[in-house]
Amino acid sequence: MxxxxxxxxxxxxxxxxxxxxxxxxxxxxxxxxxxxxxxxxxxxxxxxxxxxxxxxxxxxxxxxxxxxxxxxxxxxxxxxxxxxxxxxxxxxxxxxxxxxxxxxxxxxxxxxxxxxxxxxxxxxxxxxxxxxxxxxxxxxWKLLGGSSDNIPAYASGLNPVGSAELVAEKLERGYEAFKLKVGFGVERDVNNLKILREIIGPNRRLMVDANQAWALPQALEIVPLLAPFNLGWLEEPLRCDRPLSEWQTLADSSPVPLAGGENIAGHDEFDAAIASRAFAVIQPDAAKWGGISGCLRVIRSTQVAALTYCPHYLGGGVGLLASAHLLAATGGDGMLEIDSNPNPLRTLLHGPLDTLVNGRVSLGNAPGIGIEPNLTELREHIREAAASVDAVR
Known part of the structure; x- marks a missing residue:
């Protein structure tokens, strides 16, 4: 390699x-x-x-x-x-x-x-x-040595309210994998998972993100309740600053693979997380720490350890495209995270990522990340969005 x-x-x-x-x-x-x-x-x-x-x-x-x-x-x-x-x-x-x-x-x-x-x-x-x-x-993606511009993507940021309607919409747009936010009470979380699993069927991928919601005792009680939903991963069930021993304890008893990395910063910290074997999925966020320079080493270490690299991302279109090119360049079995919630600063800038075929996107061959932000147009769209939101309120 x-x-x-x-x-x-x-x-x-x-x-x-x-x-x-x-x-x-x-x-x-x-x-x-x-x-x-x-x-x-x-x-x-x-x-x-x-x-x-x-x-x-x-x-x-x-x-x-x-x-x-x-x-x-x-x-x-x-x-x-x-x-x-x-x-x-x-x-x-x-x-x-x-x-x-x-x-x-x-x-x-x-x-x-x-x-x-x-x-x-x-x-x-x-x-x-x-x-x-x-x-x-x-x-x-090609500058970095990638061999293909085609990558899988998943719909992220599904809120506890309105997720069913959003998933139905994203299915129509070609998505084949989804991630629900949990940590809003066990009954509510489980009920939302039941609804989403019924909508997407038994074979499409479904993941959950707890956003550091639980302490270890609570997480140990909750994870068995997630097993029936055939989840791809459970993201950040614990606070990111908890000892790796707690993550290992949870991983040992969890029927769902654990994921994390968006709140890890530094090569030493990532090396320790990878070596712990507590995480099946490593998720550095290139706009939060490391950019491409820092994340490349993390990705290589992840793949050498036979773990999955999935870029974390929840922002505008420029960072999303950079994350997409990084994933395409490095390969593996990870998926690109695409936020499902309305955000003109993403959709006006994410270029080819708007078109999915069987859950995958193609980045194309335009130089760099493939788009050139027009700040004047962006600010005009922001003014229009503000007027629209004010009218609703």
Whole structure:
């Protein structure tokens, strides 16, 4: 098995001309609910890196929580990272990822904000990889050494209310796999699973995401109740900061494979999670930690350990496309997570991901991630969405 960095297409160095960050927020009529909080709008923090030749690459920073978080992460880019990058010669994005992480490590600790710093660096890294692929004239999946642009996807973000109607709609649109949010009370969770399993039938894939809802004793009581639904995985049943020994205890007794990774940051932490064998599915979020540079090593370690890599993602279309290209490049039996909830900042930017055939999407051969965000059009759609939501309310 070749290392990904051994088969990646080589591209010459570039010089960063400017780094810009763009905060977008789109009102929504129906809030997105998790076991720990609710999103009343959909944010997206887009990062653009333009080289001295005028070529631009795009990335996205995870910014769902807290509600004020998008503007804060954007400020980290504009006030800390952009001055470091402007005029910088970039031989390879992995070097910049390493250098930015090391240069801001003490500042992140001093401010108590390693998460926001890591997320901001991840968005910059995604933009640099997109830029690298565009300079090569290749789709990102091919630049990274992938052999096919065709990947499976699943419908995610199914809320405890309205999930049946949404699943029926997604079935019509070609989806073959689904993930329900749980952690809203055992009776409610089980009833929702019964309904969804009846709708999708016995053979389509169904997963659940608890969003860190339970302590170990509670999880041990609940997981046997999930067994009858033939679930592909149970995602984040425990808090992400619980000892790996607790995850191992749960995995040993759970009839459902465990999944996690969106809230793991750092190679050492991922290595420990993989080595624990508690997780059957590893889910790094490239817009939350690591970008492509950090996640490539995690993915390789996951696959060497015979575990499944599934990219986690719940944001706008730029980060979703980057996640799709990363999955296509690295292969394996994972699926792309596509949020089912209304979000114009996803649907206006996700290009070919709107078309599924038998649960799969094809990314195409356009350079980079395949789309060029039009910020003027996006802001106009946001104004229209705001007017529509105000009218409903």
């Amino acid at each position: 070749k290392r990904i960095d051994e088969i990646e297409v080589q591209v010459g160095p570039l010089t960063v001309g400017r780094v810009e960050v763009h905060v977008l927020r789109c009102p929504i009529a129906t809030p997105v609910r998790t076991s720990f909080g609710t999103m009343h709008d959909r944010p997206a923090v887009l990062v653009s890196v333009t080289d001295s030749d005028g070529c631009t690459g795009w990335g996205e920073i995870w910014s769902n929580f807290p509600a004020c978080g998008a503007e804060h992460r954007a400020a980290i880019v504009s006030t800390v990272l952009a001055p470091m990058l402007t005029g910088c010669r970039v031989a390879h994005p992995t070097e910049i990822f390493r250098d930015l992480t090391e240069a801001t490590a003490v500042l992140a600790l001093q401010s108590g904000e390693p998460g926001p710093f890591a997320q901001a660096i991840a968005g910059v890294d995604l933009a640099l990889w997109d830029l690298r692929a565009r300079r090569a004239g290749l789709p990102l």
